[in-house]
Amino acid sequence: MIHTVTLNPSLDRTLHYDRLQLGAVNRASSVRVEPSGKGVNVAAALRSLGQEATILLCAGGATGRALIDDLEAQGYKPICVTVAEETRSNVTVIDDASGVITKLNEAGAAVTIDDLAALERLLLERATAGDWCVLSGSLPPGAPSDTYAQLIAVLHAAGVWTALDTSGEALVLGAQAGPDLCKPNEQEARELAGPAAPSDVSALARAIQQMGPRRVLLTRGALGGLWADDEGLWQAESPAIAAVNPVGAGDAALAGAVYALQAGQAPQECLRWAVAVGSAKAAADGSTYLRHATAIDNLRSIALRRLS
Ligand SMILES: Nc1ncnc2c1ncn2[C@@H]1O[C@H](COP(=O)(O)OP(=O)(O)OP(=O)(O)O)[C@@H](O)[C@H]1O
Numbered sequence: 001m002i003h004t005v006t007l008n009p010s011l012d013r014t015l016h017y018d019r020l021q022l023g024a025v026n027r028a029s030s031v032r033v034e035p036s037g038k039g040v041n042v043a044a045a046l047r048s049l050g051q052e053a054t055i056l057l058c059a060g061g062a063t064g065r066a067l068i069d070d071l072e073a074q075g076y077k078p079i080c081v082t083v084a085e086e087t088r089s090n091v092t093v094i095d096d097a098s099g100v101i102t103k104l105n106e107a108g109a110a111v112t113i114d115d116l117a118a119l120e121r122l123l124l125e126r127a128t129a130g131d132w133c134v135l136s137g138s139l140p141p142g143a144p145s146d147t148y149a150q151l152i153a154v155l156h157a158a159g160v161w162t163a164l165d166t167s168g169e170a171l172v173l174g175a176q177a178g179p180d181l182c183k184p185n186e187q188e189a190r191e192l193a194g195p196a197a198p199s200d201v202s203a204l205a206r207a208i209q210q211m212g213p214r215r216v217l218l219t220r221g222a223l224g225g226l227w228a229d230d231e232g233l234w235q236a237e238s239p240a241i242a243a244v245n246p247v248g249a250g251d252a253a254l255a256g257a258v259y260a261l262q263a264g265q266a267p268q269e270c271l272r273w274a275v276a277v278g279s280a281k282a283a284a285d286g287s288t289y290l291r292h293a294t295a296i297d298n299l300r301s302i303a304l305r306r307l308s
């Protein structure tokens with residue numbers, strides 16, 4: 001079983017305008033409202049691969065209720081810690097005349113130490129030895145920066161494998177806690193490695209693995225990704241695709257990697273799955289999260305190389 005944790009979800013609103021004018025009254029030509037948050041995206045990508053995952057999240061207020069209702073309407077069974085503050089709505093504004101996309105994000109609903117303890121209890125009630133737990137996304141206000149590090153420690157004590165995808169101090173402390181998989185993109189990887197970060201990207205992946213994670217999946221957008229673990233270091237190039245919307249491709253890549261890890265695949269095959277699923281997400285239009293058939297096609301056309 002795979003579990004995803006989303007501490008700071010959002011009920012995303014995407015608004016299109018024919019021609020947006022700042023300082024004027026603008027009327028949207030279309031509005032889309034959908035649940036979001038990295039763990040939710042990972043669960044959606046896994047569903048596209050035919051694998052259901054648990055969604056654990058913190059939600060509050062009417063927006064939190066609407067988010068849960070929407071997930072339930074999609075057939076998920078979200079497990080929720082109800083928080084006092086209102087769940088955020090991140091807004092994406094698209095000016096169709098210029099194609100310019102503007103994102104307006106909120107910090108998110110604050111959580112308390114009691115909320116985090118409740119989430120940990122719910123997680124430990126469901127996750128059993130041999131399961132995977134994906135910890136991803138930014139921490140909400142109120143969550144200490146070692147929140148993921150603490151969760152990794154308690155999950156490991158229960159025999160649960162952990163995958164981490166976050167940034168900043170939460171990533172530094174989380175990586176040191178030794179997750180079974182860590183998925184930074186190149187920028188997050190450079191920040192994590194600090195001023196001594198090697199400029200060579202394969203040395204960078206190896207340096208991060210030496211900070212604590214058992215395996216590192218370092219993703220590089222259209223350039224593909226790298227995989228470092230005790231068995232070796234591999235590089236995969238993305239297949240040549242027409243990228244439609246690469247936002248969330250990292251979540252899809254993480255889903256692909258965990259899907260393959262759970263199936264007991266070899267390291268280079270986990271990398272192949274990550275890049276195949278990430279690229280399938282980047283190629284998907286808005287109507288579907290990603291297509292399984294595209295991911296399978298991508299698997300065959302990925303150029304993979306062992307570096308050490
Ligand atoms: N433009 C693209 N063309 C082909 N593949 C892509 C493209 N963008 C992303 N991908 C695929 O998705 C994977 C993850 O993408 P990326 O490195 O951009 O993740 P990310 O920065 O974590 O993204 P996010 O946080 O928005 O989900 C890449 O390794 C690659 O396989």
Ligand SMILES: [Mg+2]
Binds near residue numbers: 185251
């Ligand atoms: Mg990312």
